[in-house]
Amino acid sequence: MSMPDELILEVKDLKMYFPITRGLLKKKVAYVKAVDGVTFKIKRGETLGLVGESGCGKTTVGRCIVRLYKPTSGQILFNGKDISSLPENKMRSYRKNFALIFQDPYSSLDPRQSAGNIVGEPLKIHNLVKSKKDYQERVEKLFQSVGLDPSLMSRYPHEFSGGQRQRMGIARALSCEPSLIICDEPVSALDVSIQAQIINLLQDLKEGSLGLSYLFISHDLSVVKHFSDRVAVMYLGRIVEITTPKKLYNNPLHPYTKALLSAIPVPDPDIEETRKRIIMKGDVPSPVNPPSGCALHTRCPIAIPECKELVPLLRDVGGGHEVACIRVK
């Protein structure tokens, strides 16, 4: 972390609405407000964790950043340049600066390409290698960096285990030496004992590089807390709290964060006996028709009438601890 305060990514009031169309003329009848005003920053060398339940928009945020979706509105500043509305032909050369690691290592690798090809293809696309020999060496090095034997380069994805496939996905993500890697649930599909291997690998890669940043998206707060420098909690398309993992665990402020924390059991019966449990009522409302004001007010244990009307904004309550709740002093 040589330049601690240099921003690599700044997302400002990002909105992504997906239209629901009906009929032959594809008339837009409603919108799914998947992301509804999200603002955050990632410094160079920092890991920001993005946690939330399914349908809260965390994956959509990740996909907007790499412009797999064109955002409805808002800014995405990458190294200070707004890429939210760059045309596709200019965007393509930008993409080598970021990489995605996907959840499912089974469906995210082309079954008809060899492992070496899967890992090395981005090098060819972005013209990052000079010769065949150079290419071969780079791919071998990538294999080694993720703990795969380079002799497996000519094998095909089905010959690998889930953990090995995820390593291939990581090697591919590293191939263009990106400055930001977006990890979308990278360990959720893996077995418990394999998860730790991948988490440690991702951590080593970051420590061994100069200024690599991660946006780590997951529904599993334990994993996010373990891995991140700061954690953002999302609920129904908005960020409700951002802080350090330590503060998040010791002093959560938003009622949703509190409920989320208490819902996750700690593998220790002695601690479990003394933990308070806040059980949220009901289900997450539909993002097609989210509740007015604070989206949590339908389930919130401390909601007051004003919560129905005011959309709470993220504000700093001290030491970079940001929370979006009018009940928090």
Added chain:
Amino acid sequence: MVPILEVKNLRTQYKTESGLVKAVDGVSYYINEQEIVGVVGESGCGKSVTQLSVMRLINSPGEIVGGEILFEGQNLLQFKANGPEMRRIRGAKISMVFQEPMTSLNPVLTIGQQLIEILEVHLGMSRKNARQRVIEMLDLVGIPGASSRIDDYPHNFSGGMRQRVMIAMALLCNPKLIIADEPTTALDVTTQAQLFELMKSMVERFKSSLVIVTHNLGIVARYAHRIYIMYAGRIVEEGSCKEIFRNPRHPYTIGLLKSVPRLDDQEGKRLVPIEGMPPDLIQMPSTCAFLPRCSYSIEQCRVEPWPELRKVEGTKHYVRCYLKTEAWEQCRSHSATT
């Protein structure tokens, strides 16, 4: 206390083209009355197949090739899997909550039709009474507006609500034993917490026993009284919940506990992964199946066959391992080296 279910030396195998898969290879366990038991293991360890064997839901190419399943004094393996005796037990005295609430309800029948049928078949209730009872049960598991929602189809319900319907279904005939096989894997954590609290209060209310099959150590720490840890088709450790978490003994259990990130971890703590991969169930060694991944193995582990579950002296803790107490302690205190 007399256990309500006792499984002795159960063996279930699958004949596949690449060879014989010994999915469950000599598993013995028991469930006491009103007890919540956790069965923990990774995918492919045989935890689900064990439970499906108890329900006699193993289909070809799978086959139960040995053992006893004693329930209410009868060996369930003496009955035909689809015979009248098993049908009287399945869904009435032992019921199951499956992993996927999306696929385990029939999409073309209303919730009511599916639940009322159970009461008609098992308890011979009239349709009118059954309907009333189903509405009460749906209400009890927290489905708002149960009297109108009973006529909805499964697709009208969210994942969490469908799993509530499944729980209502499992409870309808007041079973002695409920088996919940990864009941919340596909669901969100806040929904997971709701459902487990519900299941716990329901089994207490109906005085049933509950088996929770899961890979999540946190869930068993929160809810189970007693725990079985499975690896490669066998039970490797058994003990009370507190004992297992305070003094884990099998290197696999210790490894599992160290490899999961915890909410209360100190900052900067490094996980200790279990290196290597689970064994191939087709080519199982006669020695301990965890041996290739175990960093504490001794000469005995390499030469002698995998030991049986043995009682640790002075405890109610059973473990399938040759190591001595000192080695276990060393194993527990070992932290990340790299």
